[in-house]
Amino acid sequence: MPQPPRRLKRSLLNTGGTIHAWGEPEIAKKLAECMEVDPEVRLPFTHGFHTYPARMHPSIAERAIALFGGKSGRVLDPFVGSGTVAVESVRAGRAFSGVDVSAVALEIAWARTRFLKLDDSRLVEREGADIASRAVRVNPGDIPAPPWGREVESWFSPHTLREVALVSLMIDDIPREDLRRILRVVLSSILIRLSKQASDSITVVDRNWEPWPHKATYRMFADKCRELAKSYQDFSKDIRDRDVTYVEPEFWLADAREVKLPKAAFSIGVTSPPYPGTYDYSFHHFLRYPLFGEDPGFVRHREIGARRDFKTRPDALDRYTADMTQCVKNALEALAPGAPLLLLIGDGRFGTRDVRADLIVRGIAATLGARVPAGASQERTEWSKGASSRSKAEHFILVQRP
Ligand SMILES: C[S@@+](CC[C@H](N)C(=O)[O-])C[C@H]1O[C@@H](n2cnc3c(N)ncnc32)[C@H](O)[C@@H]1O
Known part of the structure; x- marks a missing residue:
């Protein structure tokens, strides 16, 4: 078979x-x-x-x-x-x-x-690292519960949900709009992994789900920002090297x-x-x-x-x-x-x-x-x-x- x-x-x-x-x-x-x-x-x-x-x-x-x-x-x-x-x-x-x-x-x-200048792609990485290092120092009890409704909240362990909410609030505080939008997409890219959902297209609780350790959200977010910064550099370099407008x-x-x-x-x-x-x-x-x-x-x-x-x-x-x-x-x-x-x-x-x-x-x-x-x-x-x-x-x- x-x-x-x-x-x-x-x-x-x-x-x-x-x-x-x-x-x-x-x-x-x-x-x-x-x-x-x-x-x-x-x-x-x-x-x-x-x-x-x-x-x-x-x-x-x-x-x-x-x-x-x-x-x-x-x-x-x-x-x-x-x-x-x-x-x-x-x-x-x-x-x-x-x-x-x-x-x-x-x-x-x-x-x-x-299509980002090198400095701007580095900023994506730096902002990710900065948010992660500030978030780690926040007392979990001080993080407000997000107003997202039971339906969404029950898909996360309580500490992960608050960590996601904190990162989201910190993104909202970034003055540059394009950076805010990019970092929100970064958070979106790790959201399903942080949740109990089995995969992007399988919307049931993963049978092997285990809660993430406290503060794992922050490390994952910073890692993903670094990965995206590198992808932007490859993408922009490819466009420049081939002289594409x-x-x-x-x-x-x-x-x-x-x-x-x-x-x-x-x-x-x-x-x-x-x-x-x-x-x-x-x-x-x-x-x-x-x-x-x-x-x-x-x-x-x-x-x-x-x-x-x-x-x-x-x-x-x-x-x-x-x-x-x-x-x-x-x-x-x-x-x-x-x-x-x-x-x-x-x-x-x-x-x-x-x-x-x-x-x-x-x-x-x-x-x-x-x-x-x-x-x-x-x-x-x-x-x-x-x-x-x-x-x-x-x-x-x-x-x-x-
Ligand atoms: C197969 S996916 C496209 C995937 C895409 N080629 C990519 O590489 O990511 C189909 C898309 O159609 C969108 N869609 C579904 N109904 C739609 C509608 N009525 N009008 C426009 N988009 C729709 C879905 O939101 C989904 O993003």
Whole structure:
């Protein structure tokens, strides 16, 4: 019987597997090339800094822009998530616009695309160390309980919760706004590890959870600031060394179904939309909302394709298809005629049925009169309890406006 890999917690789980290219051979070959990534390789620049469910592999974004994006023009990602396409657009010297329904996503993407002077990246490290050294000296009894509500508080041991609240208050006191935003994202990057939550995308209490030692939060925060400072230095050096002009990316908090995008303004769209019935972003991030002052209800009501809907609503698949049709229509209208929209999307599950994402995309394109000249599909083995496995696929599909 096949065994699940021992180390399931690698940097990006949604990579690896046999690739099958289909459609027009030349395009299909390039799409397959985009998907051929090494799942074990350490993620460069700011890519590895913050976990995110269904993060795109940076090589996919990098190659997609290089192989399909022409020499110039704006890049669009209507589901920007943690900003992988944004980072790669910046590295390619391209203007970028990204949309997401969640401020948590947009703040991570914004922080990951900062092009900092050496002194400023060092400041990120110094501020982290300074907060940690001041926080250690604070008497735990003097730290006020955060007003975050029982639902969030019960996911931390009481001392860790107060430590997180103290770091958050200290961040609020930093005069420079960009630094405050960056450090808040740093705190977000360690939050799930500090909590009882099993992982970013598994929102149950970890069976092996043990409370962190007192003051571990501060050390972890300072370490993560140092790591980010180093990532910023690599990122900025890469841009400078290759003589790339940094173009400040734009991020819009909006619903991809309704957002008013400029018409025919982009030369390529690269995106990974929510997979059908696979993730529950508003649950995955619920511990983070208080940090960013985000209204969880906004995301909950607007999130497309949530697993919870696919479990409880008989019309979930139809709704997903209709929602995605609206998003694809919106994105295609924002692209210049003939420009490619590249969708990375994984198969999902509806009740006990598997849902083929490539068929959904082809159906949407047919409804919109758009072309799907080619795609590449990569097998993914999904491991469940008891070491049983099923095969699903992730697809990289090119859609072209009529
Ligand atoms: C697969 S993730 C994108 C991951 C991203 N490519 C990355 O590398 O981090 C899909 C994103 O779609 C967002 N989303 C869900 N419903 C949305 C909607 N109606 N409008 C815009 N974004 C939405 C989720 O918040 C999530 O960040």
